[in-house]
Amino acid sequence: MSIRKILIANRGEIALRIIRTCKEMGIKTVALCPQSGEESNFIETSLADEFYYLEREGPQGYLDIKRILEIAKKALVDSIHPGYGFLAEDWLFAKLCEKNGIKFIGPHFKILKKLEDKIEAKEVAKKIGIPILPMSDGSINSLRDLRKWILAIRPPFVLKARKGGGGIGIRAINGEISFGEVFTIALGIRRQMSMAFSDTEFFLEKYLPEAKHIEFQIISDGKNFLHLGERECTIQRRFQKLLEESPSMFLDEKKREETAKLAIKLLKELRYRGVGTVEFLVDKDKNFYFLEVNPRIQVEHPITEARTGIDLVEQQIRISQGEKIKFSQDDVNFSGWAIEARILAEDPQKKFQPTPGKITKYLPPGGQGIFLHTFLHESQEIEPYFDSLLAKLISFGKDREEAISKLKRALEEFQIEGVPTTIPFFKVLLENKDFLEGDFFTNFVEKSKILERVSPQPIKEVLKEKEIGEEEIAQIIYQIYKNLKKTEKIPEEKETPSNWAMAERLKMYES
Amino acid sequence: MKVKIRDKVYDVEISELEEGKAKIIVDEKEFIFGEKNKEKGKIAIAKTSIPKRDFSKKEILAPIDGIISEIFVKEGDFVKKNQKLLFLSSMKMENELVSEFEGKIKEILVKKSQKVKKDEVLIRLI
Numbered sequence: 001m002s003i004r005k006i007l008i009a010n011r012g013e014i015a016l017r018i019i020r021t022c023k024e025m026g027i028k029t030v031a032l033c034p035q036s037g038e039e040s041n042f043i044e045t046s047l048a049d050e051f052y053y054l055e056r057e058g059p060q061g062y063l064d065i066k067r068i069l070e071i072a073k074k075a076l077v078d079s080i081h082p083g084y085g086f087l088a089e090d091w092l093f094a095k096l097c098e099k100n101g102i103k104f105i106g107p108h109f110k111i112l113k114k115l116e117d118k119i120e121a122k123e124v125a126k127k128i129g130i131p132i133l134p135m136s137d138g139s140i141n142s143l144r145d146l147r148k149w150i151l152a153i154r155p156p157f158v159l160k161a162r163k164g165g166g167g168i169g170i171r172a173i174n175g176e177i178s179f180g181e182v183f184t185i186a187l188g189i190r191r192q193m194s195m196a197f198s199d200t201e202f203f204l205e206k207y208l209p210e211a212k213h214i215e216f217q218i219i220s221d222g223k224n225f226l227h228l229g230e231r232e233c234t235i236q237r238r239f240q241k242l243l244e245e246s247p248s249m250f251l252d253e254k255k256r257e258e259t260a261k262l263a264i265k266l267l268k269e270l271r272y273r274g275v276g277t278v279e280f281l282v283d284k285d286k287n288f289y290f291l292e293v294n295p296r297i298q299v300e301h302p303i304t305e306a307r308t309g310i311d312l313v314e315q316q317i318r319i320s321q322g323e324k325i326k327f328s329q330d331d332v333n334f335s336g337w338a339i340e341a342r343i344l345a346e347d348p349q350k351k352f353q354p355t356p357g358k359i360t361k362y363l364p365p366g367g368q369g370i371f372l373h374t375f376l377h378e379s380q381e382i383e384p385y386f387d388s389l390l391a392k393l394i395s396f397g398k399d400r401e402e403a404i405s406k407l408k409r410a411l412e413e414f415q416i417e418g419v420p421t422t423i424p425f426f427k428v429l430l431e432n433k434d435f436l437e438g439d440f441f442t443n444f445v446e447k448s449k450i451l452e453r454v455s456p457q458p459i460k461e462v463l464k465e466k467e468i469g470e471e472e473i474a475q476i477i478y479q480i481y482k483n484l485k486k487t488e489k490i491p492e493e494k495e496t497p498s499n500w501a502m503a504e505r506l507k508m509y510e511s
Numbered sequence: 512m513k514v515k516i517r518d519k520v521y522d523v524e525i526s527e528l529e530e531g532k533a534k535i536i537v538d539e540k541e542f543i544f545g546e547k548n549k550e551k552g553k554i555a556i557a558k559t560s561i562p563k564r565d566f567s568k569k570e571i572l573a574p575i576d577g578i579i580s581e582i583f584v585k586e587g588d589f590v591k592k593n594q595k596l597l598f599l600s601s602m603k604m605e606n607e608l609v610s611e612f613e614g615k616i617k618e619i620l621v622k623k624s625q626k627v628k629k630d631e632v633l634i635r636l637i
Contacts, residue, residue: 354602
């Protein structure tokens with residue numbers, strides 16, 4: 001069945017990203033808006049063919065399955081694209097879509113359910129011979145379990161939510177630490193998780209501070225499994241990616257093919273159908289360890305698109321409507337080098353503290369080899385409700401050097417005022433010798449002390465609308481009071497037309 | 512009566528005086544309107560200002576815009592300096608706010624899940 005109309009159950013840049021491909025494919029789109037009056041902050045409402053209001057505030061609105069299905073039915077869509085985050089990996093939502101006769105654009109709910117459980121996913125990988133890091137073999141449910149596994153794995157290790165994702169619910173424990181402290185951290189994860197995810201179990205895994213984060217993009221129609229190369233996402237903070245590039249300097253052709261095969265093997269085993277990413281940690285000796293599968297479109301997907309010329313959202317839609325992939329592995333041409341910098345509303349000088357606010361000036365970069373995915377415009381409100389991603393700035397060149405100089409040039413052009421952003425961080429990063437030479441690992445941001453070199457952002461504080469003084473308010477109230485008084489006494493004045501209209505009428509009489 | 516302008520609530524009181532004059536009190540400041548200024552024919556404003564409230568009190572302010580995700584204390588509690596008071600979450604990140612002062616919690620002005628603006632008073636201590 002071919003897809004005719006899609007509800008985009010997301011916001012911001014990814015909503016726009018999906019709408020754009022839909023338009024190119026001649027598919028109608030439906031967007032969401034939190035509340036009436038907020039349309040200008042959610043420009044997907046003007047790009048889509050129609051839009052509907054949510055009922056709950058902030059992210060709660062986008063997680064409101066009942067309301068979203070209600071909108072889907074009202075708008076007569078045949079499919080829902082969840083984007084990333086929110087409902088993208090919610091198997092229950094995917095199942096409810098199926099029940100209601102709506103296509104969920106993503107893998108089958110049974111696969112989502114399996115992959116949601118990080119321990120189960122690792123067990124599948126282990127079974128087919130993909131190395132995993134030493135870990136506790138089940139959820140930790142008591143202080144006794146915790147003691148046992150800390151003694152077995154030893155620091156450094158990470159405490160991870162069993163059903164987490166997107167770097168949420170992960171804590172690294174580096175040195176010697178008391179059981180009590182670990183327990184407190186575990187409780188912290190529980191609390192944080194109960195906000196983000198429904199499940200709050202966690203497990204313990206060996207931590208590799210000096211590792212590369214490398215992932216493979218796979219697409220599958222259920223029969224054919226192709227890889228679209230790797231993305232290196234090693235530059236991170238708080239387990240959240242900041243900059244991604246493709247290819248990775250760290251891999252030679254042999255290692256690349258070998259690992260891509262492992263990734264494909266895993267998704268074949270899972271009978272995966274759709275677009276998905278297999279994440280690995282790679283140690284200094286190039287040993288690969290499976291981390292997790294991301295069963296959705298990822299934030300950093302545009303770098304793969306830049307190198308292969310394949311539209312991943314289009315592939316998701318085609319696979320969802322039952323099409324076979326029309327090209328083979330040999331047809332996939334990799335060319336050049338692509339880098340993505342995540343422009344966030346965060347202040348690198350203050351340890352990436354979030355910086356909500358209002359955009360007072362916005363001047364985007366452009367030109368050769370630059371792609372920009374964003375929802376920004378002047379006077380855009382950056383709400384504390386949502387994640388801090390403002391824009392994805394992607395550069396594409398024939399090699400790494402060219403991609404870097406293009407990205408540098410684009411960062412120089414990029415002007416965002418009103419909130420501090422990560423732009424100054426990238427400017428310093430792209431000058432860093434270790435980064436340029438490829439000598440960096442996931443602990444780079446802390447280890448390199450690079451943040452000390454980030455130049456301060458002139459906090460052109462959002463020019464606060466001048467505070468209204470008491471006197472001004474008193475005057476306004478008096479005017480209202482006076483007008484009310486007037487209308488009480490001479491009600492006929494209400495009907496007096498304005499001078500302008502009257503003048504027009506008089507003219508008519510004159511002629 | 513209370514008037515809300517740009518997210519700020521003001522206490523307003525209006526009383527009619529003789530000859531169409533009106534007294535308007537906004538947050539304890541008094542203004543008189545309606546007296547004809549003979550020279551300009553404009554409305555003259557008589558202002559009798561009451562001294563501003565003392566803001567040097569022990570107040571916990573929101574460091575950035577965010578949402579209150581957890582409150583650990585209640586009114587009447589005694590807190591020490593650096594004691595955890597609440598979690599402020601912003602952009603999927605959480606910020607622990609600790610008390611800058613020692614004292615008794617006089618007033619908690621926010622509720623869980625409430626959205627707050629930068630510099631908004633969250634907790635008052637005595």
